[in-house]
Amino acid sequence: MDTMRERFAAVTSRLLDEDPRLAVVLADIGVDGFAGAARAHPERVINVGIREQLLLGVGGGLALAGMRPVVHTFASFLVERAFEQVKLDFGHQGTGGVLVSAGGSYDWPAGGFTHMAPGDVALLDTLDGWTVHVPGHPDEAETLLRHAAAAGDDRVYVRLSAQVNGAPRAVAGDRFETVREGRAGVVVAVGPMLDPVLAAVEGMDLTVLYATTVRPFDGRTLRAAVGSQRAAEVVLVEPYLAGTSTAAANDALAEVPHRVLGLGVARRELRRYGTIEEHLAGQGLDPASLRTRISGFLNGGSGGSAGAAVEAR
Missing domain, CATH: 3.40.50.970 (Thiamin diphosphate (ThDP)-binding fold, Pyr/PP domains)
Structure with a gap:
């Protein structure tokens, strides 16, 4: 390829x-x-x-x-x-x-x-x-x-990125794609983070949305995915600075009680340059780390120090 x-x-x-x-x-x-x-x-x-x-x-x-x-x-x-x-x-x-x-x-x-x-x-x-x-x-x-x-x-x-998912998905304008549906929360995977997210949430009752266009932010699809959940739990997994889209997600869910966890690259500088895979692990964005952080967040925690959890009640 x-x-x-x-x-x-x-x-x-x-x-x-x-x-x-x-x-x-x-x-x-x-x-x-x-x-x-x-x-x-x-x-x-x-x-x-x-x-x-x-x-x-x-x-x-x-x-x-x-x-x-x-x-x-x-x-x-x-x-x-x-x-x-x-x-x-x-x-x-x-x-x-x-x-x-x-x-x-x-x-x-x-x-x-x-x-x-x-x-x-x-x-x-x-x-x-x-x-x-x-x-x-x-x-x-x-x-x-x-x-x-x-x-x-x-x-x-x-x-563009050197990180890629194993298979392409249909790109439909600026809308997020619903990859799978669940009832316990919503995970938005951006670009090359889709495969790690899907591996991380295997067996979990979660909706996964896939975003290849992040601006404008598709608040309509996110609101639809949250649906009638009494208190929405939303995780954003972005291949760049953690929390980049948390404000956009919060704005989209302004009328819904919710919590948003923004996962991505932390502000701290990793001074060991290694490989892409080592950087993913160092940032907590490999499948094992993502599963731990997402599970912790859904269980009422913050999702780990590398993420930015924003609550709106």
């Missing part, structure tokens, strides 16, 4: 052939994947070098000129390093584009903390009008990328 980044390069290269409005802007990262497209469309595949602020500035300028820019590099450089340009050159100017990241929370642990960005979605959440996609499989990434490229002048962030 190809990776999400490989699928991104292949799909976007084909889209460049089909849509003369599309342009790709790179900052040395991912250049090899677009070598053929650069030869075919040298005026619409632009490599600015290791200049991430310029990367976003060029993307914003192309958007002002009527193009649909697809801007790509690691999340730590795309969202964190160049955040001012995201805020000004897209948001303040009222332009649209597609930001496509790689190397999110700890996809390349050997790269160290400079190449990790667990706070990317939370940071974008401070800005208005961004759609955020978090695919869990290359096939889902392709569907979401095609949709984003054709999304008029909308501002879209697509978070």
Whole structure:
């Protein structure tokens, strides 16, 4: 199976052939994947070098000129390093584009903390009008990328990951998918966290919702899943900063007595870089840890120190 980044390069290269409005802007990262497209469309595949602020500035300028820019590099450089340009050159100017990241929370642990960005979605959440996609499989990434490229002048962030689920699921707009139903609570699994969540809750009487689009947040499906439960128990499992979507879930359930547990990457820095699997375990996001934390929460606890439990009564 190809990776999400490989699928991104292949799909976007084909889209460049089909849509003369599309342009790709790179900052040395991912250049090899677009070598053929650069030869075919040298005026619409632009490599600015290791200049991430310029990367976003060029993307914003192309958007002002009527193009649909697809801007790509690691999340730590795309969202964190160049955040001012995201805020000004897209948001303040009222332009649209597609930001496509790689190397999110700890996809390349050997790269160290400079190449990790667990706070990317939370940071974008401070800005208005961004759609955020978090695919869990290359096939889902392709569907979401095609949709984003054709999304008029909308501002879209697509978070690619080296972590993947074993099989793709149908991507239906911005709605959460109900994977299974239960009566004791609801778990929302985001992108590549679906397989670990399903393994963690095996045999438990829980509804599992699958989210590949987290902004806008699908409060309607969450409310429907909670249904008439007297006191709703909701767990969010996100592959980035813990608690990123707890406020959105609380807002969606404002009229329902509920508790929300946000599980994800903790704020503390893990200084042993290891492997992705070791980072998952270190963050309490492997199946065994998730089962312990979810069970503890459903039994009235907080769900463990790595999570952020928010109660609303």
